[in-house]
Amino acid sequence: MTIDQIIHKVQENNPKADIALLEKAYEFAARAHGSQKRRTGAPYIQHSLHTAFVLAQIKADLSTIMAGILHDVPEDTEYTLDDISKNFGGEVAALVEGITKLSKIKYRGVERYRENLRKMFLAMAQDIRVILIKFCDRLHNLRTLDVLPEEKRRRIAQETMEIYAPIAGLLGIWRLKWQMEDICFKYLYPEEYKKLEYKYEVEKKTERNQYTQRVKNILSQRLNEEGIAYNIEDRLKPLYSIYKKMQKKDRKFDEIYDVFAVRIIVPTVSDCYKTMGIVHSLWKPKSDRIKDYIAVPKPNGYRSLHTTVYGPENKPTEFQIRTREMHEESLYGIAAHWYYKHKGGSDYKNQPKWIQEILNIQRQTENTNDFINKVKLDVFQDRIFVFSPKGDVFDLPEDATPIDFAYLVHTEVGNKATGALVNDRMSSLDRPLKNGDLVEIVTEKNRKGPNTDWLEFAKTNRAKEKIRQATKSSRFEQFKRIIPGMKK
Numbered sequence: 001m002t003i004d005q006i007i008h009k010v011q012e013n014n015p016k017a018d019i020a021l022l023e024k025a026y027e028f029a030a031r032a033h034g035s036q037k038r039r040t041g042a043p044y045i046q047h048s049l050h051t052a053f054v055l056a057q058i059k060a061d062l063s064t065i066m067a068g069i070l071h072d073v074p075e076d077t078e079y080t081l082d083d084i085s086k087n088f089g090g091e092v093a094a095l096v097e098g099i100t101k102l103s104k105i106k107y108r109g110v111e112r113y114r115e116n117l118r119k120m121f122l123a124m125a126q127d128i129r130v131i132l133i134k135f136c137d138r139l140h141n142l143r144t145l146d147v148l149p150e151e152k153r154r155r156i157a158q159e160t161m162e163i164y165a166p167i168a169g170l171l172g173i174w175r176l177k178w179q180m181e182d183i184c185f186k187y188l189y190p191e192e193y194k195k196l197e198y199k200y201e202v203e204k205k206t207e208r209n210q211y212t213q214r215v216k217n218i219l220s221q222r223l224n225e226e227g228i229a230y231n232i233e234d235r236l237k238p239l240y241s242i243y244k245k246m247q248k249k250d251r252k253f254d255e256i257y258d259v260f261a262v263r264i265i266v267p268t269v270s271d272c273y274k275t276m277g278i279v280h281s282l283w284k285p286k287s288d289r290i291k292d293y294i295a296v297p298k299p300n301g302y303r304s305l306h307t308t309v310y311g312p313e314n315k316p317t318e319f320q321i322r323t324r325e326m327h328e329e330s331l332y333g334i335a336a337h338w339y340y341k342h343k344g345g346s347d348y349k350n351q352p353k354w355i356q357e358i359l360n361i362q363r364q365t366e367n368t369n370d371f372i373n374k375v376k377l378d379v380f381q382d383r384i385f386v387f388s389p390k391g392d393v394f395d396l397p398e399d400a401t402p403i404d405f406a407y408l409v410h411t412e413v414g415n416k417a418t419g420a421l422v423n424d425r426m427s428s429l430d431r432p433l434k435n436g437d438l439v440e441i442v443t444e445k446n447r448k449g450p451n452t453d454w455l456e457f458a459k460t461n462r463a464k465e466k467i468r469q470a471t472k473s474s475r476f477e478q479f480k481r482i483i484p485g486m487k488k
């Protein structure tokens with residue numbers, strides 16, 4: 001990575017940007033880090049440049065990119081925040097200060113987790129750009145995780161899944177969220193990752209390409225006739241999102257995979273509606289899958305038309321239809337939102353309303369737990385994180401129960417479970433867990449095995465499979481399913 005690549009990217013978004021400032025920041029950081037090396041053996045300044053480059057990709061403003069180049073200077077070199085302030089002014093210095101404060105949080109167990117989240121939101125309250133820099137810094141650290149010892153690797157990946165990725169989603173920066181999640185997925189669930197990667201990116205690739213090409217050919221003709229300029233893309237789905245769907249809906253890869261995904265980008269809003277009309281005239285839509293997020297955007301500002309149709313060969317095909325601006329906003333979230341509002345000169349004070357709401361919650365709540373509880377409703381939509389007494393973190397689908405947790409810990413813990421302690425209180429095995437719960441499973445050594453009733457409230461595939469396996473051999477259990485109430 002070179003400073004020229006960053007300059008090039010910045011100029012693409014904003015031809016009038018003051019490039020001299022970027023060069024100055026680069027020279028300053030390069031001098032400060034001197035001969036320091038990363039664990040990978042690369043010069044330290046490479047990390048600073050990679051961080052800044054991703055910031056330029058998501059269209060962050062110039063001060064943010066400069067702060068990205070300088071973000072590790074006060075912490076890791078003999079130059080201070082004062083030096084940065086003198087050379088680059090108060091705005092850049094304040095951003096670097098925000099990052100330096102955030103990096104002091106270390107992750108240990110449940111309390112630290114909550115405190116961590118709170119600090120992230122506090123930093124967001126002061127200046128949301130600090131979080132953008134932190135994301136890009138983290139992304140580069142993830143990309144170089146290989147050099148770290150196994151335990152540290154897992155810890156960083158886990159922390160990213162719990163804290164960084166959900167917040168990136170909340171801010172609508174999907175591109176960063178997906179990139180972070182896929183890397184963490186690889187480290188946290190290496191086998192599942194490898195299997196999915198092979199199926200999706202090797203086995204199915206040709207089939208996908210051929211199918212998309214067919215859809216494109218048919219559509220292009222009609223769009224040309226209507227005089228609509230368009231861009232049709234095959235949508236690659238992030239692997240972790242496929243994995244989550246498989247877990248949540250209890251379905252096999254092929255069922256999830258069988259939905260093809262195509263994106264059409266057109267110039268104007270009225271082109272979006274015309275294009276949807278064309279798609280529906282070519283293929284029969286599933287009526288319950290037509291979504292107009294242009295007329296009614298999602299709470300996080302997301303806009304697009306969605307529809308699922310029975311495409312060529314009657315294959316279910318998802319379409320997203322949107323303008324270029326909507327598309328970039330969907331990838332870069334708030335960063336692009338400001339960019340389009342103020343063409344190059346971002347105005348970070350003019351925040352979307354929903355961020356203001358988070359900040360209001362933050363101002364009104366003293367207590368960390370209350371704050372987290374109020375915010376997490378939005379942040380953690382479909383995953384929860386619970387803790388073992390030792391402070392290990394377990395990632396579960398929403399509405400998971402102690403029995404799911406038990407089988408995640410160990411098959412034997414599941415098979416011998418009789419009850420659970422949730423936040424130190426006795427709980428039945430079927431009561432849904434909540435984010436941040438501390439869970440301990442009560443076991444009984446002499447217990448023969450699981451109960452088939454558990455299948456009714458187990459949410460994860462893993463728990464269901466283990467319960468089925470353990471009960472399959474018991475003929476009595478099979479009869480019991482046919483004749484409820486049968487006594488031994």
Ligand code: MN
Pocket residue numbers: 047071072137
């Ligand atoms: Mn860093």
